[in-house]
Amino acid sequence: MIKVENLVKAFGPKLAVNDVSFTVERGEVLGFLGPNGAGKSTTMRMITGFIPPTSGRITVGGHDIVEDPLPAKRLFGYLPENAPGYADMTVHGFLNFAAELRGLQGSARKQAISRVVELCFLENVLYQTIDTLSKGYKHRTCLAQSLVHDPDFLIMDEPTDGLDPNQKHEVRNLLKHMGEKKAIIFSTHILEEVEAACTRVIIIDRGRIVANGTPQELKARSPEGRLEDVFRAITLPDTVKH
Amino acid sequence: MNSWANIKAIVKRELGGYFTSPIAYIFLVIFLLLTGFFTFTVGSFFERGEASLVSFFTWHPWLYLFLVPAVGMRLWSEERRLGTIELLLTMPVTTWEAIVGKFLASWLFLAIALALTFPVVVTVNWLGSPDNGVIFAGYLGSLFLAGSYLAVSCMTSAMTRNQVISFIVSVLICLFLILAGYEPVTGLLSRVASPRVVEVIAAFSVMTHFEGFQRGVLDTRDVVFFASAIGFALFATGVIIRNHRAG
Incomplete structure (x- = not known):
């Protein structure tokens, strides 16, 4: 279980995240929805321990991410925004590095890598360096990295960003399928997703x-039963001054 | 134990990164050409008529001034530019392991470059009978010198996502570390300041501490100086990365 309690993050006088609390259990896929700049990425960066919260408490599988980061970090896989990867490494080298840091050794590591390579359709580019990959492949490489240790928790910042419709469909199915056993948090601003x-x-x-x-x-809140209407009614576009 | 496995994984990745790109080979060629040029031409190795590598080691502080920041500038700035820092630091790895791993990888690379200068040792041994103990001490000092410049570059590369800025700032800091104990500068200083003050300033210089090694003297104080310079710069790297993450 990922538990977030009264999370606050201030950048100077601005509150990027203001008193956010929620929990995600195994078997749940939590969609984190919001306009750009709403605080989605900041929240995910705090859950994964990349940036410290100003106040509040986050536990991953019972381990506090600030007090006891390593056991917490072992439990999740993370796909950061824009799916970064080491430009000069091959896909295989990169996955091998990720698996090594996840503590996978020998044949277990080999198996784990071939599993995610298959899952994310990376066979064709396995020995290409990451800077030569198209956006879709680069994205899936980073996705594969987050799955290599078969984590109980998945945190994904815009997992379908920059993918073509076929790839989007695949990723959504993957999330749905994995969500039966894992706890997944993913952010998006695509409502159909x-x-x-x-x-x-x-x-x-x-x-x-x-x-x-x-x-x-949520859909039931709108007279037409459309999520988009609900979204537009309760969030402010960033073109409006506030 | 686990910590060592993480450091090893990071060292392997970083070192591999040097050799998969042409940078490593370009660096090695430039380094070897320059050491050769300074030793034999500028340092007039043959004209000296002595079996020592004085003319070889004397130039190291100046050569490293540009070459070491070129090796270290990408360590953290590249992670920040690509966004991979977010990936690396959300892995079950401590910031310390990442810092030490990256530093060791680059230091190892510099050690390889230095080891490839072995023909000068062969040459001097073939021409005469030098004190190989002194030469060994010189190499050790040179490695420490490279390590402390590298730790400074590590620190400056954590400050920015721009490698050029990282390079320039690190050259400036290393230049200060040289000049504080460089004879023409200390001579100038002693005209305006008391000898005690000049001595204190010079104590911060890598020149003062590298000198002992060149003469073949292994002084604990010199070793402690370099070790603490490295330790301090890497500690500062940790603080900078923490502040960057805290926003």
Whole structure:
């Protein structure tokens, strides 16, 4: 279980994340929805221990990410925004490095790598360096990295960003399928994605949670039953001055 | 134990990174050409008529001034530019392991470059009978010298995502570390300051501490100086990375 309690992150006087609390259990796929700059990435960076929270508490599988980071970090896989990768490494070298840092040795490491290579369709580019990859392949390489140790928890920042419709479809199916056993948090600003893959949705706007429920519950809030109407009604576009 | 496995994985990746790109080979060629040029032409190795590598080691502080920051500038700035720092530091790895791993990889690379200068040792042994103990001490000092410049470059590369800025700042700091104990500068200083002050300033210089090694003297104080310079710069790297993450 990932548990977030009263999470706050201040950058100077600005509150990027303001009193956010939620939990994700195994078997749940939580869609983190919100306009650009709402605090989605900041929240995920705090959950994964990349940046420290200003206040609040985060536990991953019972381990506090600030107090006891290593056991917590072993439990999750993380796909950061823009799917970074070491430009000069081959896909295989990169996955091998990730697996090594995850403590996988010998044949277990080989098996883990071939499993994610198959899962993310990377056979064709296995010995290409990452800087020569198309965006879709680069994205899937980073996705493969987050799955290599078969983690209980997955945290993904815009996992379908920059993918073509076929690839988007594949990733959504993958999330849905893995969500049966794992706890997954993923962020997006694509509403159809939420309906396709999530068991629960949190809408975040200007650092605050403005809605939390199943996609069906949220849809029921609008007269036409459309998630988009709900989203537009409760979040402010960033073109509006506030 | 686990910590060592992580450091090893990072060392392997970084060192591999040098050799898969042409940078490593270009660096090695430039380094070897320059050491040769300074030793034999500028340092007039043959004209000296003595069986020692004085003319070889004398130039190291100046050669490293540009070459070591060129090796170290990418260590952290590249991670920041590519965004892989977010990946690396959310792995079950401590910031310390990452810093030490990266530093050791580059230091090892510099050690390889230095080891490839072995023909000068062969040459001097063939021409005469030098004190190989002194030569060994010189190599050891040179390695420490490279290590402390490298730790400084590590620190400056953590400050920025721009490798050029990282390079320039690190050259400036290393230049200060040289000049504080460089004779023409200390001579100038002693005109305006008391000898005690000049001595204190010079004590911060790598020149003062490298000199002993060149003469074949292994003084614990010199070793402690280089070790603490490396330790301090790497500690500062940790602080900079922490501040960067805290936003």
